[in-house]
Amino acid sequence: MPRAFTPKVITANALLEGDVVYLTADDIWTRDLDAAELLEDEAHAQLRLIEAQARVHEVVGAYLADMKPSPHGPEPTHFREEFRRTGPSNYFHGKQAEKNHV
Amino acid sequence: MYKYNDFDAAFIAERNRQFRAQVERRIDGSLSEEEFRPLRLMNGLYLQLHAYMLRVAIPYGTLNSAQMRQLAYIAERWDKGYGHFTTRQNIQYNWPKLQDVPDILDALGEVEMHAIQTSGNTIRNVTADHFAGAAADEIDDPRPVAELLRQWSTDHPEFQFMPRKFKIAITGAPNDRAVIKAHDIGIQIVEQNGERGYRVLVGGGLGRTPMIGKVISDFVTEVDLLPYLESIVSVWNQIGRRDNKYKARIKITVHEHGIDEIRRMVEERFEQVRPTFGGIDQQLLAEIRESFAPPAFRKAEIDDYTRAYDSDPVFRSWIDTNITAHKQADYAIVSISLKAHGKTPGDATADQMRTMADLAERYGHDELRISHEQNVILPHVHNSDLAAVHTALKQAGLATANIGLISDIIACPGMDYCALATARSIPIAQEIATRFDELKLEHEIGPMKIKISGCINACGHHHVGHIGILGLDRAGVENYQITLGGDGTEDATLGERAGPGFSYDEIVPAIERIMNAYLAHRETEAETFLQAYRRLGLAPFKAALYPEAQANAA
Numbered sequence: 001m002p003r004a005f006t007p008k009v010i011t012a013n014a015l016l017e018g019d020v021v022y023l024t025a026d027d028i029w030t031r032d033l034d035a036a037e038l039l040e041d042e043a044h045a046q047l048r049l050i051e052a053q054a055r056v057h058e059v060v061g062a063y064l065a066d067m068k069p070s071p072h073g074p075e076p077t078h079f080r081e082e083f084r085r086t087g088p089s090n091y092f093h094g095k096q097a098e099k100n101h102v
Numbered sequence: 103m104y105k106y107n108d109f110d111a112a113f114i115a116e117r118n119r120q121f122r123a124q125v126e127r128r129i130d131g132s133l134s135e136e137e138f139r140p141l142r143l144m145n146g147l148y149l150q151l152h153a154y155m156l157r158v159a160i161p162y163g164t165l166n167s168a169q170m171r172q173l174a175y176i177a178e179r180w181d182k183g184y185g186h187f188t189t190r191q192n193i194q195y196n197w198p199k200l201q202d203v204p205d206i207l208d209a210l211g212e213v214e215m216h217a218i219q220t221s222g223n224t225i226r227n228v229t230a231d232h233f234a235g236a237a238a239d240e241i242d243d244p245r246p247v248a249e250l251l252r253q254w255s256t257d258h259p260e261f262q263f264m265p266r267k268f269k270i271a272i273t274g275a276p277n278d279r280a281v282i283k284a285h286d287i288g289i290q291i292v293e294q295n296g297e298r299g300y301r302v303l304v305g306g307g308l309g310r311t312p313m314i315g316k317v318i319s320d321f322v323t324e325v326d327l328l329p330y331l332e333s334i335v336s337v338w339n340q341i342g343r344r345d346n347k348y349k350a351r352i353k354i355t356v357h358e359h360g361i362d363e364i365r366r367m368v369e370e371r372f373e374q375v376r377p378t379f380g381g382i383d384q385q386l387l388a389e390i391r392e393s394f395a396p397p398a399f400r401k402a403e404i405d406d407y408t409r410a411y412d413s414d415p416v417f418r419s420w421i422d423t424n425i426t427a428h429k430q431a432d433y434a435i436v437s438i439s440l441k442a443h444g445k446t447p448g449d450a451t452a453d454q455m456r457t458m459a460d461l462a463e464r465y466g467h468d469e470l471r472i473s474h475e476q477n478v479i480l481p482h483v484h485n486s487d488l489a490a491v492h493t494a495l496k497q498a499g500l501a502t503a504n505i506g507l508i509s510d511i512i513a514c515p516g517m518d519y520c521a522l523a524t525a526r527s528i529p530i531a532q533e534i535a536t537r538f539d540e541l542k543l544e545h546e547i548g549p550m551k552i553k554i555s556g557c558i559n560a561c562g563h564h565h566v567g568h569i570g571i572l573g574l575d576r577a578g579v580e581n582y583q584i585t586l587g588g589d590g591t592e593d594a595t596l597g598e599r600a601g602p603g604f605s606y607d608e609i610v611p612a613i614e615r616i617m618n619a620y621l622a623h624r625e626t627e628a629e630t631f632l633q634a635y636r637r638l639g640l641a642p643f644k645a646a647l648y649p650e651a652q653a654n655a656a
Binding site for chain 1: 128129131134135149150151152153154182196197198199200201446449517518519526528529532575578579580
């Protein structure tokens, strides 16, 4: 039996800055995971990914990342995505230092 | 040090001009990422977890003060004020923006540096003993040959699309500080019947299939070296496996065909290649050699040094730990630790880089080295200047006296930066260093090399650590496997896996249990961990690591 589909967001790295971005429901790349569109339907997710991957002049390497819903928005289920949305643990750099930057 | 000639300068400028245009075309949309990726990798530009990363080559780990200052300038102007020195004697910038990279490359070009072939399936930065030209045990300075190899391999038309990357390391001393047995080709300068030549090893490497290099030739003469190396790479380029990237490195080729068959094929190829070398390489080598002439060593009284050594325990501890014997009387090799307890192994701030550059210029014949162990070396310091150097280093937070001790840890960037990583390595290194500093056991334990990799590719050399730590992803949780008894010297040995892995929270206590077991079992204080491990084997350490298993068996 195929595994049940788990919720996901579309994420990538921005072309110029290289930092982590997420796709919102209204097709904007955001730096803020809370604002990302949580995709709970597999067919819809695949379609959104194709659309995202076509935006090759804005982002690099778009993919579907596993998330779970929360009151604030999508939450990572794996530590890799947790680090991507936070930044490195040895310095206060990256997303954690640029909270309000969009 | 080698100075670029007109050809080098023009070549770098042209490559930078090309890359600037490629970046512009990527940004304006005329190049896709698929088209751009191989171009950026050829110029050392990666896309990592949080940002782009630029890997700059420091050929054979040698820098002058102007170059170090430029690295500091780049860190401040285009990055976040620091750089990360790597296990391949490179420096990595973790936060450049795509549109700034052409300017960074031009800034590097101004001081005769580049990022060419720091990635991709090419011959990478040639690494060398970081004490080259200074070590008391050295037969000859390996850097002229390393520079010759840099020139030969850069843009070598036959070797731009190889089965996989290719790494060469060279040492001029019998005590191997360059880990030559874990490289695709390892070269050791040797003497036979009064003649200078090269022992050549092939097929070493770490990664998912670690192998110790095998001797392909015990003695290659100087004039034959370059054609012989070209023959090795050429044979592998032809028969190396392109069907499976995990089997593409030359270590697998050597393993599958056997060293004797590879030697036969190389010798056959050599017959064809040798006549095509008309002696121009020897002419070049002679010119290069002149630029690596030893500095004008000076003479001075060392009374002040002796007095400081006798009266200042902090200075004495630093001298005893961070100084290595120099070939010149009254000179010392100073290792500057980039492993302050709790800090990121291999990182230096722009200010620290400037301090080190100033010290090199003032006291060190304008030379600096980067070691594969992620420290910086002042290779030529007169003993009478050591106290002044130590004082300046202290002020810059660079006087940690821990070279070769438990907190002098190699750690790859791991999942804090690297897109390939399966777990973090930096915080593990930080916590081990902090813990043993608190315990004040570091000097009691003595020589200890801990090496940490955040994935199976083994950039942190964990297989050859006395204690190796490999970070993995086990069912969505970071898990750390321990190997014991590895050694990266001339006695190169791969570590033995101790047993099941440990969680992030369990790994530092596990290392502490190994150390306690060592202290309890060593015969004398002079018996190092590695010696004790070789005498005792895995059993007592395994018992310390897994007390529950022990209790269950009883």
